[in-house]
Structures are given as C-alpha cells and as structure tokens.
Amino acid sequence: MVSRKDKNRAIQFICDRLEESELYYIGEMDFKHVVVGEKADVREEPRIIDVVIPNVTSPIGDFSRINRRNKARGIYTAGVLYKDRKTAFVRVVDRNKGWRTEKSLKRYSALQINQMLHLRNVEKVFLKAMGGYSLVYYQPESERLNESIRRFKMQDVEFDYSHVVPGHPSYGFVEDRVSLDYKLPKAGEEVTGAARMKYFKRNYNLLAIIGEKS
Numbered sequence: 001m002v003s004r005k006d007k008n009r010a011i012q013f014i015c016d017r018l019e020e021s022e023l024y025y026i027g028e029m030d031f032k033h034v035v036v037g038e039k040a041d042v043r044e045e046p047r048i049i050d051v052v053i054p055n056v057t058s059p060i061g062d063f064s065r066i067n068r069r070n071k072a073r074g075i076y077t078a079g080v081l082y083k084d085r086k087t088a089f090v091r092v093v094d095r096n097k098g099w100r101t102e103k104s105l106k107r108y109s110a111l112q113i114n115q116m117l118h119l120r121n122v123e124k125v126f127l128k129a130m131g132g133y134s135l136v137y138y139q140p141e142s143e144r145l146n147e148s149i150r151r152f153k154m155q156d157v158e159f160d161y162s163h164v165v166p167g168h169p170s171y172g173f174v175e176d177r178v179s180l181d182y183k184l185p186k187a188g189e190e191v192t193g194a195a196r197m198k199y200f201k202r203n204y205n206l207l208a209i210i211g212e213k214s
Helices: 004-020 062-072 110-115 121-129
Strands: 024-029 033-038 048-052 076-079 134-139 148-159 177-191 195-199 206-211
Touching: 004 024, 004 033, 004 048, 004 134, 004 148, 004 195, 004 206, 048 062, 062 076, 062 121, 076 195, 110 177, 121 134, 134 206, 148 206, 177 206
Parallel strands: 048 076, 076 206
Antiparallel strands: 024 033, 033 048, 134 148, 148 177, 195 206
C-alpha cells in the first residue's frame, strides 16, 4: 500500500514539473489531486485543470464522477496513475502463476509475456476515458528508474485458441479475440523536467501531462 507520504510526494513532483514550465500556477492540493491554473499569458481565457491520481481516488467510479463534475463546472481533468505495481501497472506474471502454460498467448515471446500488464479496473476506466490509446503514470524513484512521469502506449493482446480443437473441454466456449484485461505496454516519453498539458480533440475535457517540448 502506498503511504500518505509517498502520495504527497507524487503530487508535489507533478506540481514541480508543471511549475517548471512557467505556464501554470498551483492552487488547492492534497494527496489525491491538485488544481492547476493556466497563467494569463497562455491563452485569452485561461483554463483550470484538476490533476487527479485515479488509483488513489476510490472507489473506482470516483474518477468518472470527478470528471463529470469538473466538466459541468468548466474545469478540465488530467490523470496520472501511481505506478505501485499493486493497484496499477500489475504484471500478468505476478497475477497468473500459470502463465508459462498459457497456450492462448502462444503468439508472444516469453519476454513479451513478462512485460504484459493485467489492468486493474481503475486503469481500464481511465484508459477508456482517454480514448483507449495510452496511460500516464507517476514513477517513484527506484534502484533502476528515475522519479518521473511516464507515458505508455497500451497495445492490444490477442488470444490464440487454435490449440482448442473438437474434443477439448473448452471447445465452443472460447474464441480468438482481443483481451479485455491484458495489455502490452510500449514505453514512450519519460518526463523528468518541465511538463505541460496536452489537450485532445476527441475528448477535449480530458488532458495528459507530457514533456514541455513534446
């Protein structure tokens, strides 16, 4: 479980990265979210953004509720998941001890299966809200990784049940399809310096935090 201290650290890191760009000022904040405002010289009508950590906000439905509430108030919403590998960024091999004998993943190498994620419900809700393309995580400092904001493209994982033939107990009950829970993450941008908000044409009320020069 992520401590209150670590959650506060994540919010402070996000604030520092946004302030470093000199495009935003910081308003109300706690361990779950921070309200950020665009400075007056960014656009004619500066926007207010609520930056939320969805897997800290519970229950799961709260993120959708917060987004709807913000939209009704003319406030934009951005999300950054806390990469704790328990409530977000959980590997398939950590959830499924029998993965080595999982024939439905035969299209993938052992390395790819080792990289696959078993999305938590909050990640699936957030991914759908963001158009199903990518997720943004706060990466706490570790022995191998820098403290950062990291974006991952979530690639589909396709089950292959060609081994299920007539006479097999599962025959007639399974089909080749895209997994609803598994994703293969492709690492994208790693933000350790100044950051800014990226607006989406498809869902303009939701934003992602990216590097200032991206």
